[in-house]
Amino acid sequence: MSEASMNMASEVARKPLILGNKTYKDISDDICEPVEAAPGKRWLALLLSAKGLFLFYLIHIAIVVSTGMGLLGVNSPIAWGTMIITFVFWIGIGHAGTLISAILFLFRQKWRTSVARSAEAMTVFAVMTAGIFPLIHTGRPWLDFWLLPYPNQRGPLWVNFRSPLLWDVFAVSTYATVSSVFWYVGLVPDFATLRDRAKTKIRRLIYGALSMGWRGSARDWAHYEMVYLILAGLSTPLVLSVHTIVSFDFAVSQLPGWHTTIFPPYFVAGAIFSGFGMVVTLLTLVRIGFPKFKDYITIDHMEVMNKIIMATGLMVGYAYGSEFFIAWYSGNPYEQYAFINRAFGPYAWSYWIMVTCNVIIPQLFWVKKFRRSIPVMFVVSIFVNIGMWFERFVITVTSLHRDFLPSSWGMYEWSWFDTAILSGSFGMFLTIFMLYLKFVPAISIAEVKPVLYVGRQRPGGH
Amino acid sequence: MAKLGGVAGIWLDDHACVEAAAKVRAAGFKKFDAITPFPVHGMEEAVGIKRSWIPYVTFAAGTLGLASGVALQYWTSAVSWPINVGGKPFFSGPAFAPVMFELTILFAALFSVGALFAACRLPKVDPPVIDPDLTSHKFAIFIPENDVGYNAERCEQLLKSLGAVETKRISAY
Numbered sequence: 001m002s003e004a005s006m007n008m009a010s011e012v013a014r015k016p017l018i019l020g021n022k023t024y025k026d027i028s029d030d031i032c033e034p035v036e037a038a039p040g041k042r043w044l045a046l047l048l049s050a051k052g053l054f055l056f057y058l059i060h061i062a063i064v065v066s067t068g069m070g071l072l073g074v075n076s077p078i079a080w081g082t083m084i085i086t087f088v089f090w091i092g093i094g095h096a097g098t099l100i101s102a103i104l105f106l107f108r109q110k111w112r113t114s115v116a117r118s119a120e121a122m123t124v125f126a127v128m129t130a131g132i133f134p135l136i137h138t139g140r141p142w143l144d145f146w147l148l149p150y151p152n153q154r155g156p157l158w159v160n161f162r163s164p165l166l167w168d169v170f171a172v173s174t175y176a177t178v179s180s181v182f183w184y185v186g187l188v189p190d191f192a193t194l195r196d197r198a199k200t201k202i203r204r205l206i207y208g209a210l211s212m213g214w215r216g217s218a219r220d221w222a223h224y225e226m227v228y229l230i231l232a233g234l235s236t237p238l239v240l241s242v243h244t245i246v247s248f249d250f251a252v253s254q255l256p257g258w259h260t261t262i263f264p265p266y267f268v269a270g271a272i273f274s275g276f277g278m279v280v281t282l283l284t285l286v287r288i289g290f291p292k293f294k295d296y297i298t299i300d301h302m303e304v305m306n307k308i309i310m311a312t313g314l315m316v317g318y319a320y321g322s323e324f325f326i327a328w329y330s331g332n333p334y335e336q337y338a339f340i341n342r343a344f345g346p347y348a349w350s351y352w353i354m355v356t357c358n359v360i361i362p363q364l365f366w367v368k369k370f371r372r373s374i375p376v377m378f379v380v381s382i383f384v385n386i387g388m389w390f391e392r393f394v395i396t397v398t399s400l401h402r403d404f405l406p407s408s409w410g411m412y413e414w415s416w417f418d419t420a421i422l423s424g425s426f427g428m429f430l431t432i433f434m435l436y437l438k439f440v441p442a443i444s445i446a447e448v449k450p451v452l453y454v455g456r457q458r459p460g461g462h
Numbered sequence: 463m464a465k466l467g468g469v470a471g472i473w474l475d476d477h478a479c480v481e482a483a484a485k486v487r488a489a490g491f492k493k494f495d496a497i498t499p500f501p502v503h504g505m506e507e508a509v510g511i512k513r514s515w516i517p518y519v520t521f522a523a524g525t526l527g528l529a530s531g532v533a534l535q536y537w538t539s540a541v542s543w544p545i546n547v548g549g550k551p552f553f554s555g556p557a558f559a560p561v562m563f564e565l566t567i568l569f570a571a572l573f574s575v576g577a578l579f580a581a582c583r584l585p586k587v588d589p590p591v592i593d594p595d596l597t598s599h600k601f602a603i604f605i606p607e608n609d610v611g612y613n614a615e616r617c618e619q620l621l622k623s624l625g626a627v628e629t630k631r632i633s634a635y
Contacts (some may be wrong), residue, residue: 024499024599149538158538162547167560174564178571185575188584189597193499196594212579213586216597217604218483218496218509220582225501226514227578231571234520238567245560446500458477 016455017111020295024449028193030292031441031448035194039438042289047438050430057424061136064417069139072421073413078400082418083137085392086425088246089274090130091172092267092388095239096275097123098179101186102235105228110454111304113447114296118286119279120183121440125432126278127176129425134168164248171245178238182231188214189224189446243271250395257338257399260326266319270391273312273358276305277384282433284378286442296443303371309384310365316391317359334404342398346411350390351398357387389422465634468606469614470592471621472628476502479601482624483508486603489620493609497592497602519577520570527569531562590634606635 022030039047064071074081097119104112135144147169149159159166191211198204214220247267250258280302287294327339342351361383370376402409436442473479476498483496487510496502496509539545540552550557579585596602603626605617618629 025595028499028598149534155543158543160545160547161535161539161561162550162554162557164560167564170561170564174568177568181571181575185578189500193597196591196597208588209585212584213589214582214584214597215586215589216497216499218498218502218505219511221498221501222506222511223514223516223578223581226516227574230517230520230574234567234571234574238564241560241563241567248560449500450503459475 014455015300017114017298017300017451018296018448018454019298021456022295022452024452027449027452028197028445030295031190031443031445032194032197033292034290034437035439035441036197036199043434043438047431047434050427050434053424053427054431055427056420057427060417060420060424061132064421065136065141069137071415071417073415073418075410075413077403077408077410078397078412080137080396080400081412082422083133084249085389085396086422087130087133087137088392088396089389090126090133090425090429091246092243092271092274092392093278094123094126094130094175094179094275095243095268095271096279097121097126098235098239099272099275100279101182102232102239105232106236110451111301113451114298114301114443115279115283115305116447117183117186117440117444118283118442119275120179120186121433121436121442122275122278122282123179124176124183125429125436126275127172127179128432129429131172131176132425132428134172164245164252167245168249171242175238175242178231178235182235185224185227185231186444186447187440188212189216190441190444192216193445194441240268243267250399255399255403256332256334257342257395260323262319262322262326266316266323269312269315269319270358270388273309273316274384274388276309276312277381277388280305280309280377280381281385284374284381286437287374289437290442293443296448299372299374302374302377303368306365306371306377306380309381310362313358313362313384317355320355320359337402338399341402342394345398345402347394347398347401351394354387354390354394357383358391361387466606466608467631467633468604468609468612468635469617469621470497470602470604470630470632471618471624471626472593472596472630473601473603473625474599474627476601478625479603480504480508482621482626483603485624486605486620490611491605491609494603494605497596497604499597499599499601502601514581516574516577516581520574523573524566524570526573527566528562530569531565532558534565535561590632592630592632592635604632604635 018027020026069083072081072083074083100112100119101116101123105116135141138144138147147159147166149161159169188211191207192214195204195207195211198207244264244267247263251260251263253259283297283302283305287297324339324343327335330336342348361380364370364376364380370380397412401411471482473482479496479498480502483494483505484507486494487508492510494509496505498505535558536553539554539558544552546552547554592602592604593600603621605612605621607614614631618631621629
């Protein structure tokens with residue numbers, strides 16, 4: 001940091017981002033410790049439970065794929081069920097990671113460095129988890145390569161580029177690729193740190209290969225920082241486009257309750273809201289599991305994220321209100337019925353769970369004490385996750401179950417397989433996340449070091 | 463980066479290393495390099511590194527991605543097998559925008575990272591290690607033997623006088 005900005009920092013008495021008077025060596029030691037130490041019992045227990053749930057998930061996917069989609073509650077009026085709801089849920093979770101790693105980077109938010117790595121890992125794993133659902137939802141997943149425009153012997157018959165579902169194929173696969181690459185580029189210098197600290201040959205070999213021989217010369221860093229900036233700049237419109245296109249899956253149809261222009265911003269705000277909920281859930285647990293990380297992921301970091309949860313929660317609440325207003329103002333009886341049915345029809349319970357979890361409960365964060373309390377933020381973040389799953393349930397199911405013709409109305413036949421697939425997807429996500437915590441530095445070493453002296457006097461008076 | 467020897471000085475403080483780099487440059491050296499565990503603010507100016515050329519690659523790749531998005535959709539939907547979907551034109555511009563956009567981003571991102579690997583000559587197999595702590599908490603300046611006015615003893619003296627805690631003769635960089 002330059003002299004001028006140091007002076008400015010002391011004038012506004014900035015709080016340190018990293019606690020505990022660390023040195024550069026302490027940072028490397030602290031962050032590499034979980035990767036280098038033998039796995040603890042608690043970590044192993046969590047990994048095995050997550051893996052158990054993952055196996056349970058795989059078995060139920062196998063049964064659904066071999067028997068058919070009819071095992072889920074989908075039926076004639078409600079052709080989109082748990083698969084699509086949970087797909088949108090997990091894709092949304094991923095958005096907070098990109099917001100932290102890319103958008104906050106462009107806004108020069110220095111606090112992001114402590115949480116960016118884990119948030120972005122969450123993005124990559126959430127998109128992996130999400131990607132499975134539409135593939136199975138097709139009913140015949142072994143033919144999923146038909147989604148791609150490849151030269152074939154059926155004409156060649158091409159995919160329909162006018163369909164939002166195909167836009168989704170491109171949006172989600174681009175998002176998965178670019179976020180994985182962005183995450184990996186961020187990891188390269190840290191893998192080099194692990195390589196140079198390695199005590200055994202095999203460790204040196206594996207982390208050496210992962211670091212691709214990174215050395216950290218000034219010329220390399222100049223290119224590296226430029227590419228990091230470019231990737232942040234590319235990911236920012238990309239992440240906004242992904243949930244916009246997911247919302248097009250609904251908004252481009254003409255179903256009452258779906259066919260609205262508010263969907264893209266409403267979906268993006270909801271995605272960031274739910275993603276921050278998941279980041280807070282995971283990071284409270286990471287702080288408990290690795291007590292040394294409390295100096296890096298401080299209460300101040302958690303508080304900032306809780307503020308974002310509250311802000312995006314209010315945006316989502318505004319969208320709920322706006323939808324009702326426009327339904328009334330449009331004068332369209334079908335649209336009006338769709339919303340009255342949402343709030344007071346047979347699925348009113350799910351609507352009010354959504355409103356309670358997403359709009360009412362986050363209001364707790366107006367109180368500073370609650371924003372800075374780990375137990376409170378953990379519970380609120382779980383409610384946010386539940387609420388955001390129900391938001392997608394409400395959007396998908398309530399609009400489909402009663403459309404224009406009362407003769408074609410119906411109800412979603414929730415089955416054991418819906419429960420198994422929904423809960424099992426957490427097994428997949430958590431298994432990957434637990435492995436990540438053990439094998440990859442969970443805080444970006446090379447990004448945390450430059451912000452070490454924020455709000456702190458440098459030794460030697462610089 | 464062929465096998466090149468030279469002299470390296472090691473610092474424990476990033477600011478001191480940047481100041482030293484600026485003075486090494488002022489002493490007339492041109493090809494020297496700094497090795498740091500993280501991007502040190504001001505090091506590019508101190509070493510005299512030009513702005514990275516990678517943004518030009520990004521722009522070209524993004525344009526290529528956009529063009530492929532247009533070409534793919536135009537050729538499949540309007541040339542190879544035109545299908546009338548709801549009376550829309552075969553080349554439905556607005557409906558084709560999302561895929562054009564995604565391919566622009568995809569190409570730009572992948573080519574930029576590819577350019578980064580090319581620029582840094584990655585992957586490197588077993589790069590020579592000057593000091594294993596250079597990826598953790600030490601900072602180095604390396605003057606290669608082919609630099610202008612190189613002389614091992616004088617370089618060592620220069621680096622020491624600039625505050626290096628240690629100097630090393632390196633046989634391969």
